[in-house]
Amino acid sequence: MTVSETQHCRAPLRTMPLRHRLAGSVSGVLLLASLATPFHPATAADDAGVGKSGAKVPAAPAGASTSQAPKAETINVTLSRQQADQALGGGGGMMRRETAPYAIQTVTREFIDQKSPASTALDLVKNLPSMNVSSADTSGIHGGGIQSRGLTDADMAILLDGVPASSAGYIDQNVDSENVESISSSPGAFALDAPVTTSAGGVLQENTITPSHKAGGTMDFSYGTNNMSREFLRLQSGDIGNTGIRAYLSGSHTHARQWMGEGANNRQHIDFGLQKDFENSSNVKLFFSWNNNQIMVDNYATAQQFHQYKNQGISYNRGNAASGDNYWKNNISHFNTVFLVMPVHIALARKLSLDITPYFYDALGWDSSGSGLSTAGSYQTAAGAPVGAGQQLVSYWNAYSQPDVGVVTKLGYDIDAHNHFQVGYWYANNFSQIGFPVNLSRGGARPPTSQNTALYTLDGARALGGLSNTGYEIHSLFVQDEARYLGDRLRVNAGFKFMMTNYWTKNLLQASSVQGARLGANSTVPLPQLSISYDIDKNNQIYIHGEGDFRQPDPSMIQIGTGLPKNQYSIKEELGYRYHDDHVMLDLSLFNYNITNRLMNTYLGGGVFGSINAGNQTVRGFDLMVSGHPYHHFSPYASLEYLHATIDSNVPYGSTYLQTKGNSAPLAPKVMANFGLSYNDSRFFGNFALHYAGSQSVTLVGDQRMPGYVSDSLSIGYHFKPYSFARSPTFKLNFQNLTGAVVRTGPVGIATNLHQASLLDGSTLAAGSGAEFYVMPRFSMTGSISTDF
DSSP: OEEESSOSSOOSOOSOOOOOOOSSOEEEEEEEOBTTSOOOOOOHHHHHOBOTTSOBOOOOOTTOOSSOBSSOEEEEEEEOHHHHHHHHEEGGGTEEOOOSSSOOEEEEHHHHTTSOTTOOHHHHTTTSTTEEEEESOSSSSSOEEEEETTEEGGGSEEEETTEEOOOGGGGGGSOOGGGEEEEEEETTOOOTTSSOSOOTTOEEEEEEOOOOSSOEEEEEEEEETTTEEEEEEEEEOOOOTTSOEEEEEEEEEEEEEOSSSSOEEEEEEEEEEEEEEOTTSOEEEEEEEEEEEEEEOOOOEEHHHHHHHHHHOOOOSOBOOSSSTTBGGGSEEEEEEEEEEOOEEEEOSSSEEEEEEEEEEEEEEEEEEEEEEOOTTSOEETTSOBOOTTOEEEEEEEEEEOOEEEEEEEEEEEOSSSEEEEEEEEEEEEEEEEEEEEEEOSSSOOOTTOTTTBEEOTTSOBOEEEEEEEEEEEEEEEEEEEEEETTTTEEEEEEEEEEEEEEEEEEOOTTOTTTTOEEEEEEEEEEEEEEEEEESSSSEEEEEEEEEEEEOOOGGGOOTTSOOOOOEEEEEEEEEEEEEOSSEEEEEEEEEEEEESOEEEEEEETTEEEEEEOOOEEEEEEEEEEEEOOBTTEEEEEEEEEEEEEEOSOEEETTEEESOTTOBOTTOOSEEEEEEEEEESSSEEEEEEEEEEOOEEOBTTSOOEEOOEEEEEEEEEEEOOOBTTBSSOEEEEEEEOTTOOOOEEEEEEEESOSSOEEBTTSOEEOOOOOOEEEEOOOOEEEEEEEEEO
C-alpha cells in the first residue's frame, strides 16, 4: 500500500478535506479619515493601503489616530511600484510587512518581476520558511507538491482572489504569473470568512492585479532549456469614459519538451479582469480564466530508479518504444479548465456594508495510461469485430463533469468606534462524474470517446474499469468581531464558524456486484478562533492565535466496501513577534498543532485511490524570517524553520496495527533554511536564492528516509530606457539548479514500509517498494524580453 499525498490523477476541486516594474510612476490616493469614516477591520492589505491605481502605499504608524481630523483631506501621493513595494517589504520582495494576528509569509510583485514568466505560485514561494516545494518540470506546466509544517497541499486551502482554486498539482491552470500581484502563505491559520475547511496546513493565497486606469499593455517572450518557448500579451482598456469600468485581457502559450524522457507539453491560457467602481466606495471585481493543457503524465522515481538515473543516467520517465505501457503517447493528459470569481462590495450605509462573492470552477478532460495487452475473447470494437490477443490497451481517468460552485456572503457593521462585527454564510456544491473507460492504443491514446479505438464487452456494454459520481455540499455560518483599543494598538479578533457538510460517492458501474451502492456521511463541525495582537510601539508587535480546523475525506477517494474514514481534526496555536524599522524586518512565529485521525490518501493501483486514517500527530516548531530594506541597492533575506513532528499512535493495518507510535512523522524535515540577496539600481537587477531542506522520513514505520538537499536559483536582468512604443523594455535571464545537482526534493507518495516489518500482533509485514519521489530537474536557463506599452 502506498500512501499518496499527491494524486496521480485529477480529483475534484479541493475545497474540503481546500509586469513588469513600471518605468514611470503610479499614483496612489491616501485618504485621512474624518470622524464620519466608518471602522474597518484590519487586514494586511488594509493596513498597507491601496491606492487608486492598485499600488500599495505605506500604512499610518501604529497607534496613530484615524478619527481626530476635523475634516476629510485628500492627499495625492506619487510613487513608483518599486518604492511602494520597498516601503512595505524587504529582501527585494521576498518578504512583506504584515500586521495580521497570525503568521503570514508573502512575496510581492517586486520579487515576481525578477523571476521567469513561466513561474507558477509553487516556484515563487519556494523560499518561504514553512515551504518545501517540489516541481515536476521547469516550464511551469506540470505543477508539483507542497510540504508545510509536516503536512501537504492535501491539507491546504489554495485560493485565488479569496475563493478555492486548483490544487498544487494543477496550480499552473489558475492564472498567468504576469497577472499575480502577490502570493501569501498563512501556514497555521485561515481568515474565518474564507471559504475553506481543509486548512490544517494553512492557506496559500494568490491575488490578481487590478486593471489599470491607463490604457496600454504588456508583452513578453521567453525561450529556454528543453526547447521551452512562451509568449504572453496583455491589453489594458484603462478607464472607459466615465463609467467607472476598467478591464484587461491577456493570453499566453507555452511549449516545452520533457526534461527527462520522451514527449512534449503545451499550455494555452486566457485571463480576463474587470473592475467597476462606484462613487460611494462600492465596487465590483471580476476575474475569469480559461486553460487548456496537453501534457505528459509523468512517472516518478523509486529510490532504486533514482540511483540508476544519478549513477548511470538511466531515465525512469516515459519512453519512445511504440509498444508497451510506458510509451509516452499512451500516457498523456488533455484538460480544459475554467475559473470565475466576482467579488461585489456594496456600501449600504456609513457603517454597514455587504460583500457577495460567487465563484465557479470546472475541469473537463482525461488522463490516459498504458494498461497492458488484450486477451482473446475479452473485447469487441464499436462495429462488433472481436479484438484479438496482444493489442495494446489504454485506460482513462475521464472527467465527464465536475463543476464546483459556491458563494460567500458577508454583512459587516461598525458597532462603535472600536468594534467591527461581521456575520456571513458560505455555500458550496460539487458534483463529479468520473469514468475509467478502456480503449485500444492506435499509435497512442486518442480521446476516450473515439469510436475508432473504443472497446466494448462481448454483451455490447462500454468497457469500463469503473464509473461513479461523487460530490459534496457545504453550508457554513460564521460570526466574528474585531475590537480595537488603546489607539488601535490592541486588537482582539474572536469568531466562530459552524460547518454543515455532506459528502458521498456512488458506484454506477453496471457490471459491479455493488451496483448503486452509496457511501457518505454528514458532519457538523464547530470551528472557534481567537487572535490577539498588540503593537508595543511603532516598531514592535506581538500576537497570539488559536483555532480549530477539520478535514473530511475527499469523496473521490472513498472506496465502497473498505469503510468510511473519520474526519481529521486539528487544534492549532501560534505565538508571534514582529519588528520593523527603516533598515530591517523580523518575523518570528512559534507554533503547536495537535492532529487527530490524520488523513492520508492511499494508492490502490490501476488509477484507483482511497483514504485512510493514519493516527494522531503532534507538530511543534518555529519560523523565523529576516530581511533588509535596500542598502546600496542590495536587499538581503534569510529564513529558518525548526520542526519536530511525531506520530502519536499506532496506525491501523488490516486487523492489526503498524508499529508507528513515537516515530518521526513523514514529510517533516527538522530544519529548513533559505537565503536570498536582491539587487536593483533601477537599471540592473538580480536575485540569488538558496533553499535547504533537511532529511525526512518517507514511510509510516520510519524505515526509509530521504536525504537533505540544497536547491538554488539566479535571476539577472536590465531595464532599458523607453524607446518608441516600448515604455519599459527589459531583458532577463533566469537559472535553476545552477550546480546541476541530482537530488530528490520530496516524496510523491508516503509508503507503508520499505523493509520487512513486524506488526503489533507479532505477524510480519513483507518488504515493500518504498516511496516514489520528485527529482529536481537538471540545470535550466530561460531568457525573456518584455515591455509595457
